[in-house]
Structures are given as structure tokens and as C-alpha cells.
Amino acid sequence: MKRELGVGLRALWRRPLAGLLVWSVPEVLPTAVSGYVVAQAIDSGFLAGDLWRGLAWLGALFAASLLGGLGSRGVFRYLGALVEPFRDTLARHIVAGALTNATAGRREDGAVARLTRQLEIVRDTYAGLILLTRGFAVTVVGVAAGLLSLSPLVAAVIVPPFLLGLGLFAATIGIAAGRYRTAVAADERLASEAGTVLGGARDIVATGTEDHAAGMVADRATAQAKAELALARLAVLRTGCFVVGAWLPLALLLFAGPWLVAGGASAGTIMGGLTYILFGLQPALNQFITGTGDSGLRFIVTLRRILDAGGEFPTATTLPESEEPRPDRPVADTSRLRARDLSFRYGPRSERVVDGLDLDIQPGEHLAIVGQSGIGKSTLACLLCGLLPPDTGEVTIGGQPVAGLPPRELAELRVLIPQQAYVFSGTVADNLTYLNPYAPGDLIDEALDVVGAAKLVSELGGPTAEVSPAQLTDGQRQLIALARAYLSPAPLVFLDEATCHLDPAAEERAELAFAARGGSLVVIAHRISSALRAKRIMVMDGPRSSIGTHTELLSRSPLYRDLVGYWNG
């Protein structure tokens, strides 16, 4: 929350702010003098039997209101000059982030349109917040000055409970921002899961997994309902803050009436105090609480989305108003994988399959993982892909922790092809573009060609032909899955013995295609030829796993020597 407030406050630090504050003075004048004028009208006018004097005081209040109207007009003139440059800076940030992602090969998938909608929300809520907080601050200062000039005794009754209510509200803002964020995230997860289930409706019905699919959506719906309830409970708390800050001063003033009169306060003074509460503090606090609780939270949460979607946000020092942004930020290393202290076992009493593993895969690297059958290669691949949660440790891809990422976002980071390739009933094109529905025809042709699936697809009748998975061989299924992974937008590819049903020449062709695709490649190798194509090789042996080149491992890993001997034999 601090970062978002910091960005908003820094953007305020411009010349128009001075104009805005200067025009706030006449704007607050009617509120500041209202109680004092009412007290004078009653005490020295109507109660003293001098009708004209009373009316003259009320006329003064009317004149102050006219001045207030002029002040409001001036405030709005400067508001635009403050808000629009902030909007422009955010827009540059969004475009720079989109360009960085595009040059790094990540799919945009409507992100710019989504961020642009969020930009308008931030602009509107930012303007609302400026008006709100400024109006609240000048009203409180004006009322405090008016109360002190009216009667310090009355001020002593009204101000403390008002400040208490305000303080209580301030204490809930952090919690409210957290709950609002949770509610927005739960909402999006529900929409994403429902979208996934709807998109796979045909397969769900075909495989009879309706109950499972309904369960997937039900969990998200329950989580979303919970988050909304937590948010609603907070609204009740906010009402409590308003009661303390706005109604308690009124009750105290009425109860303290006899004591105030004994202390020298007149009927007009008490009426003036009531005027300050009813026409100054109450509406100001009400607007402030509802406004910051609504626009304020939307501003913080939406701005966070925009800031998280791009790189470093340009501050006043890094991006002067007149300067164009320079697109010289380094391209994000979206295919860099980093695992730290990774441990995993399938059950509380089973052996650890992975134990305290640290692993770095550099952008563009080609790594092979080898090891005896059952040592944990597939398990490790699932951990690195975020398909299994580790017992300890963390995996990041492109700097982003994979834990807890929704499937759609994970699919944009990495693609895993398991040994048993999945082909579903539908057209060849449906199967190929499953991970990239908007893949253009020439990219599909390229994918089929480089992984060696073009001949198969032509024999099947072309991309529009229907596929019957049961009639395909294991090798044919693997070719279709390979072309699908090649078309995926993910910069990191895992092939878990994904070519084991192809002959060595076809396997070489497919692996070379992935190595040349851009991004990083991890191959769980089942042949020495496959391991030798990688720049580095990881030999898995539980806690004794080691990494190096083929030559390094031959000299230092007995297990690797055994494996090579076995493969060559």
C-alpha cells in the first residue's frame, strides 16, 4: 500500500497543487464561518430582539457561500492539470511494459486492453481522492478555527471524539486494502476457473468428469463468497467509526449543555457548535470514510495491478514531465528458472524424492536431466513447473514464484510434455492450438515442419481433419504434443521423455527444434544422444545430485559413468 500511496503523492508534487490549495481557502469559507455566524445571528440578533442584525448575519453567510462557489470553480480548473499528467505517466508505463513483454516473446492476451481499463479507473479514483482528502482537510482546519474562535470550551467537547473516530478509521485502512485485494483476486480466480471449465466442456462431458469440474468451480466460488463477506464485515466497522467521530460529538454537546452554560456559553454558542457538527464535520467525515473506503481502495488495488504488470515505475526523478521515456530497459529474463532449497516427498512416511535442491537454469539454456528409473526426474519436472507444491523451498520462473499462480498464468511461463502425450477428440488444429488458440497458420506450418509432424498431419487429412486418439500410435501422439508445445507462448519448455516413442533421428530433429525455438529447454533424457545435445547435464541421485558438462560428470560422477555405460551397452 505504501508504494501505491507514494506514487500517488509524488505525482501531486507539481505547480498546480499550489493553485488547488489557494482556491480551497474561499471554498471552505462558508463551512468555517457557519457556526460563528449562526451564533452571532442568534445571540446578538434574534434573541436580543434585533431582527435586522440577525438577518444581516445570515446575509453574511449567504455572501460567504457565493465566495465558496467561486472557490469550487477554481479548484476544478487545477484538478485536471494535476490528474492528466499522472494518467499520461501511467499510460507510458503500461506501453513500456507491454513492449518489454512482447520483445521477450510473452503473450499479450488482452493485457493492454485490461490495463487501459484499469488506467481509467486509477485516473478517476485519483481525481476523486484528491478532491476528497483536500476537501476533508480544509473543512477540518476551517471548522477547528471556527470552533476555537466561537468557544474553546465547545471545541474541547467536539474535537476529541471526532479525532478518535478518524483515528479508528485510519487504523482499518490497511486491513481493508488487504481484504479488497483478496476479494478482487478471488473474483478473478473464479472467472478464470469458470472460463477454463467452460472451454473444456466438450472434454468434460466426453470423459464424464462433470462432478470434478463442478467441484473445481465450487471451491473458487466459496473462496470468493468468503472474501466478499470479509469485506462486508469491514463496512460495518467503518459505520462504527462514523458513529464515534460524527454522532458522539453531537451527543456529548447536548449532554454537556448545562455544564457549558454554567461555563458561560450562550444558546447561540451551543447552536453554533451544532452547526459545525451537522453542516461541517458530519458530511465531511461521511464523505471521507465512504470515499476512501471505496475510491481509495479501488485506487490502491488497481494501481498495484498496473505497477506489477510493468517494470520499475518512472518517478519524478527518473521521468521528467517533458521527457519521452527511453525503451532501454533490459528485456525480462522470462525463461530463467531458479529453485532454492527444494524438498519433496509423496507422503509423511515415504523417502524424500527431492532433498534441499538448488538449481539455476539460465535464459536460453538447454539442460538435460538423467538418472535411474524411479529416482524422481518426473517429480522434479512437476515441482519446477509448479504442478506439485514443494514441502520446502521456492521455484521462480522469470523472477515470478510459480506457487499459487493460476493455471492460465503458469501456462504462459512454461510448458511440460509428459511421456504419455495427451491427444483429445477434435480436429488436428484444435489439438495443435490448444495452448495458443490464436496461432497464425504460418506459425502452425512452421511448428509442424520443425518438429517433424508435417507428414503425419498431411496423412491425417490436414489441420481440419478429425482426430481419433485411439487410432494414433504413441509416437504419433507425441508428434502432435510436440507441435502443440512448440506453438505455446511459454518461454520455458520441459520434455519429460516426450520423444521416447520416436526413433533417434526423429528425436534429434524435435529436440534441435526446441533448442532453436528461443527460451530455455529442459529435457529428461532417456538416451545418451539426447543428454549429449544439452549444454549441461544434471544427474539425479537424491541428495547427491550433481550438474556439469558430459566430460566433467564422466570424471566426477560414478553414477553418471554407470548410466553412460548402461546406455552404450
Ligand SMILES: Nc1ncnc2c1ncn2[C@@H]1O[C@H](COP(=O)(O)OP(=O)(O)OP(=O)(O)O)[C@@H](O)[C@H]1O
Ligand atoms: N503420485 C505418486 N504417489 C506416490 N509416489 C509416487 C508418485 N509418483 C511417483 N512416485 C514415486 O516417487 C519416486 C519418483 O518417481 P518419478 O516418476 O518422479 O521418477 P522418474 O525418475 O521420473 O522415473 P522414470 O524414469 O521411471 O519415469 C518413485 O519411487 C515413484 O514410485
